[in-house]
Amino acid sequence: MCGIAGFIDFSKKSDKDILQRMTDVMQHRGPNDAGYEVFEHPAATVGLGQRRLSILDLSSGGHQPMHFKHYSIIFNGEIYNFKDIKKELEKMGYTFHSGSDTEVLIKGYDAWKEQVLDHCIGMFAFVIYDQQREEVVMVRDRAGVKPFYYFWNGRTLLFASELKGLCEHPLFEKEIDVNSVSLFLQYSYIPTPYTIYKQTRKLKPGHLLTLRLNGQEPEERSYWNVLDSYRQPLTGLSQHEVIQHTEALMKSAYNYRMVADVPVGVFLSGGYDSASVAAIIQAGSGSRIKTFTIGYKERAFDESAEAKKIARHLGTDHTEWIVGASDALDILHQLPEIYDEPFADNSTVPTTLVSKLAARQVKVALSADGGDELFAGYNKFNQSLRYTRFSKRLQGLLSNTMSMLNPEMIPYFNKQYNFASRYEKMKLIWKAGQPQYALKYISQYLTESEVKHYMQVAPEKYRTSFDLNGELNEVNDPLNKLLAIDYKTFLVDNNLVKVDRATMSVSIEGREPMLDHRLVEFLSQVPASLKVKDKTNKYILKTIVHKYIPQSLMDRPKRPFIAPLQEWFKDELREQMQYYLAPERLNKSGLFNVPHVQALMDRYLTGGNVSHQKLWNILVFQLWYDRWMEKL
Template sequence: MCGIAGFIDFSKKSGKDILQHMTDVMQHRGPNDAGYEVHEHPTATVGLGQRRLSILDLSSGGHQPMHFGQYTIIFNGEIYNFKEIKKDLEKLGYTFQSGSDTEVLLKGYDAWKEQVLDRCIGMFAFVIYDARQDQVVLCRDRAGVKPLYYYWDGQTLLFGSELKALCEHPQFRKEIDVNSLSLFLQYSYIPAPYTIYRQTRKLKPGHLLTVHLNRQELQELAYWNVLDAYHQPLTNLSQHEVIQHTEMLMKSAYNYRMVADVPVGVFLSGGYDSASVAAILQAGSGSRIKTFTIGYKEKQWDESAEAKKIARHLGTDHTEWIVGPSDALEVLQQLPEIYDEPFADNSTVPTTLVSKLASRQVKVALSADGGDELFAGYNKFNQSLRYTRFSKRLQGLLSHTMAMLNPELIPYFNKQYNFASRYEKMKLIWASGQPQYALKYISQYLTESEVNHYLQVTPDKYRTNFDLNGELNEVNDPLNKLLAIDYKTFLVDNNLVKVDRATMSVSIEGREPMLDHRLVEFLAQVPASLKVKDNVNKYILKTIVHKYIPPSLMDRPKRPFIAPLQEWFRDELREQMQYYLAPGRLNKTGLFNAPHVQQLMNRYLLDGKVSHQKLWNILVFQLWYNRWMEKL
């Protein structure tokens, strides 16, 4: 696991000193080694930098940038099946000087070019400079576990594992994209390919970006798309065969993620996803695997007791940490540095804390993101289907009727929690009449019309993967269509960002065993009737987990892995919120309608009938703005 950064400067003004600054600002991603190289091409200066966190081949043999023939590579991630690929390359006559997966990837690229990706099981972002073909290729893994950002102004291309690397280059212009800010306020994250900065993009998962040096052109190409898996015919395997094959793939995927030359552990929340990882790995291990849990002093949010029971049943070496508001306050100040783009998922706090806990004992930690998308775990999927089950005519009538009423004037209901927002969402859901748009509106904390009240400027509308339309017409059933959308939105740009930055902030590698593309592709072809059966979500996963852990330890209401911000905001974090959301500080940005934000905060503190997430999103932006736009 590493951090990579670099530039392609057609003005040839960038040098090694700039490259070193871009790379070293991500020292937390790679404290063990560093490499910097500047290559002079006839048309451009190409800078390649890497910070290394040694996980495989701890020797100097894994140093980067790495060279072979006409190629130079910088690589972030892991190719878990690199030993198998290495054997295939040896049969072709290739020899190896190290035990690193980087060398295997580099020589695999020499042998098969981009087709080497078809052979790779792993998570990765890499850049290859091909001196003979006069091009530079940027690549991101299928799921998007590893990040890669780039900035292009027509003259200079900058790239890096985190935005802070781009900010170190003097050509980078830190101009806020108001359209992206609108998306952030809606979802609490910014969906790909957009970022908070103008002219700056996230390289989309499963994509290659080729920079043609002689033509000074960029070409983006998809080599893998989860929709292709969902477009395949549904499997005709029986329920027993589906469960059997799923478990086999899970075992293979989970065991691959244990490949390392350093200690490995598992984040255990107490839910089915992480329990499946701990259970399967412990069952196949001759020693006690390490598991880590965060708990809260506020009992209604605390799952540590359940996680401890599961760990005791499995026989893992378990460590827990019960945290409180003071721990959260410390993390709160670090969030803008860790997440150098506005990012307001309120489980950033526990994820950062559990990463800190694990870093005391291990260098690799397995998370379990993707379980809800693959196995249909979120209630929002059920809601999206349930709310749009009526005829289009009836839904249109309901939406039309709601548009005639002001929710603030409806007695009794106007006093209920977050009623105006929920009313607006239902109006939009019935106006659309489609489950996929129901999912979009359910996923929003602020609707687009609400955002316009909070901003002084009116943003344009960016199209995101929530707006897929023709691309989904052939998806095999309504539920799987929702899973595909959530995979391409919330999973990639929320959950994976959260874990990558939290783990890397304390220099440990986060791995995502559930996002093995073989498991993803197979489950995409499993019908909804097996994913949700007898009104039981995650039926397949639960059946598998119950082979290892009794249902009595697992069956309880689903509880999200989040921080109790609702309580903390009214107590220990109240002062922070009031400071950063004060009119003077809001007006500094020139973006927010300060009186409207103040009204929202005052109402929240008065009766709590407002969603705290709306305030959390604005607070997080203010913290980010203070760090990245004011402190220049």
């Protein structure tokens, strides 16, 4: 696990000092070693920089940039099955001088070029400079576990694991993309491929970006797409066979993620996803694995007691930390540095805290993101299907009727929590009449029309993976279509960003065993009738977990892993919100409709039924703006 950065500069204005600044600003991603090299090509200057967090082969044998023949590589991530690939390459005549997966990757690239990716089980973002073919190839893993940002202005391409790396280059242009601000206010994150800055993109998961030095236009193309898996025919396996094969894949995926030369632990929230990781790994371990849990003083949000019972049953070495608003306040001002793009999932706070807790004992922590997307755990999937079960004619009639009414004028209901927004969403859901758009609107905190009231400038509409049109028309069933969309949106740009930045901020490696592509590909062909059975979401996963943990310990209402911000904002964090949402501070960016935001905050603080997430999104943006746009 590392941080990588670099440039391909046709203007030849970049040098090693700039490369070192771009790389070292991400020292938290790799405190153990650093490497910087600049290559002079007749057409361009190429810079490759890497900060290393030593997980596999702790010796200097893993130093980067690494070279072989005419190739140079910088690598962020892990290839879990590198020993298997190494054996294949040794049969082909390759020899090795280290225990590093990076050496396996560069020699695999020599043997198979881009097809080496077909051999890899892992998470990765890497860059290979091929001096013979005069090209630089940039790659991101199938799920997007590892980040990769790039900036292109027509003459210079900059890349880095985090945006802060790009910001260190003097040619980088920090111009806010107002259309991305609109997306952020809608979803609380900025969907791929967009970023907060113009001319700056996230490399899409499962994609390669190639820049040939004898030309000057980068080419991005796909090598793996989850939609291809969801287009396949449904499996003909029986329920028993599906469960049996799923468990076998989980065991393989989970055990691969235990490969490390440093201590490994598991984040345990008390839900089925993390319980499955802890249970399967502990069952196959000869010693007690370490598990870590964050709890809250506010009991309505606290799952620590349940997590402790599961840990006790499994026999893990368990550590917990009960946190309160003062702990959140300590983290609040670190968030813009950790998440250097506006990012407002309110579980950033507990995720950062549990990472701090784990960092005292381990260097690798396994999370369980992807469980809800693969096994159909979120209630929003049920809602999307339920709300659109009527005929298109009836849905159209309902939408048209709602358009005639002002929700603020409807007695009783207009006093209910966030009623106007929910009213607008239902109107849009019935107007669209399709589950995929129901999922889009349910996923929004502000609809596109509401955003216009919050912003002074009128944003244009950016197309995202919520707006797939025809790509999944032949999909096997409506539920699987929703899972595919959530995999390409909320999973990659919310959950994976959250865990990567939180773990890396304290220099530990976060691993996502549920996102093994073999498990993803198999479950995409499992029918919805097995994923949600007898009105039970995650039927397959729950059946497997109950083999290891009694159902009596697991059965309880699903709680999201979030912080109790609604309570904290009205008490300990109240002053912070009032300070950053004051008119003089809101006016600095020139983006917000200040009276509208002020009115929203006043209603919230006086007990109005306002969604705190809307205010949290704006507060997070203000914190980001203060750090990255004002403190230049």
